[in-house]
Amino acid sequence: EAQVTQNPRYLITVTGKKLTVTCSQNMNHEYMSWYRQDPGLGLRQIYYSMNVEVTDKGDVPEGYKVSRKEKRNFPLILESPSPNQTSLYFCASSLSFMGAPNQPQHFGDGTRLSIL
Amino acid sequence: EDQVTQSPEALRLQEGESSSLNCSYTVSGLRGLFWYRQDPGKGPEFLFTLYSAGEEKEKERLKATLTKKESFLHITAPKPEDSATYLCAVKEGGGSNYKLTFGKGTLLTVNP
Numbered sequence: 001e002a003q004v005t006q007n008p009r010y011l012i013t014v015t016g017k018k019l020t021v022t023c024s025q026n027m028n029h030e031y032m033s034w035y036r037q038d039p040g041l042g043l044r045q046i047y048y049s050m051n052v053e054v055t056d057k058g059d060v061p062e063g064y065k066v067s068r069k070e071k072r073n074f075p076l077i078l079e080s081p082s083p084n085q086t087s088l089y090f091c092a093s094s095l096s097f098m099g100a101p102n103q104p105q106h107f108g109d110g111t112r113l114s115i116l
Numbered sequence: 117e118d119q120v121t122q123s124p125e126a127l128r129l130q131e132g133e134s135s136s137l138n139c140s141y142t143v144s145g146l147r148g149l150f151w152y153r154q155d156p157g158k159g160p161e162f163l164f165t166l167y168s169a170g171e172e173k174e175k176e177r178l179k180a181t182l183t184k185k186e187s188f189l190h191i192t193a194p195k196p197e198d199s200a201t202y203l204c205a206v207k208e209g210g211g212s213n214y215k216l217t218f219g220k221g222t223l224l225t226v227n228p
Contacts, residue, residue: 004159035218042220043160043203090159104150105216107159 002027004108006091012114013081021076021111023091031094032074033058033105034066036087043090049074081115088112119143120206122219129226132193137222139204140186147214148207149187151180153200154221160203163189194226 004025013019025032033048035058045058049068063085065077074093078085089112092105123138139149148167152160164173166182173180177198179190189202201221209215 033216040220043205043218045216092159104162104165106162107152109159110157 002106004091004093004106006089006108006111008111009109010112012116014116015082016080019078019081019113021078021089021091021113023074023076023108024072025074025091025093025106026072027093027095027106028071029093029106030071030096031103031105032068033092034064034074034076035090035092036060037090037110038087046076046089078113081113083115086113086115120204120217120219122202122204122222124222125220126223127225129191129194129224131195131226131228134190134192134194136191137189137202137224138186139189139206139219141206142185143206143208143217145208146206147209149182150205150207151187151189152203152205154203155200163202191224194224196226196228199224199226 007022030051034046035043037043044060046060046064047058047066049055052068052071055066055068068074088110090110091108094103094105120141129135148165150165151163153163154160164180169184171182177192181188201223203221205216205218207216
């Protein structure tokens with residue numbers, strides 16, 4: 001089954017404790033992206049990756065890091081989490097981004113992070 | 117100023133009562149408009165892609181249309197299972213610089 005898998009689904013942690021949210025897709029997609037979703041603000045892009053070893057900032061990258069060492073995986077790293085990073089996070093992937101404008105993004109089921 | 121605006125923010129319908137959701141956009145160089153459905157606790161689920169003005173797509177009780185400034189998601193004779201948040205997203209740009217912007221969504225509730 002084609003899917004985007006995020007782990008963990010829920011996490012409560014404390015300020016400053018480094019954490020990683022994993023994202024894996026099994027569709028051989030080139031493009032992957034991370035979003036955060038907050039009430040009243042909608043989905044906002046954090047980082048994206050056009051392909052392996054190619055990443056770039058989205059609209060709200062501060063406080064986050066990403067890496068793309070393999071095509072299927074795109075982890076989101078919070079080096080020193082703070083309470084304002086409490087949010088619902090989504091990973092998404094699509095076949096490509098530039099070459100096929102109509103390709104939709106497929107989303108994971110989300111990770112709810114609470115930073116105390 | 118938001119580039120993608122969805123209205124209304126929330127809509128409550130009775131089962132069978134048809135209506136439309138709106139997504140207006142101000143981006144230039146539209147490269148695609150996407151509609152998604154999001155259920156509570158789930159990620160957005162892709163519904164439609166529209167690419168050019170005049171285009172229409174249908175799926176069951178849903179029909180999406182596109183003009184040069186806005187898109188409508190028409191819901192015909194909705195059922196309670198159509199209750200969800202509906203998101204639209206616009207892809208703009210060209211060359212090596214594409215951008216995808218989401219609206220804030222419309223929360224649809226269909227009462228039996």
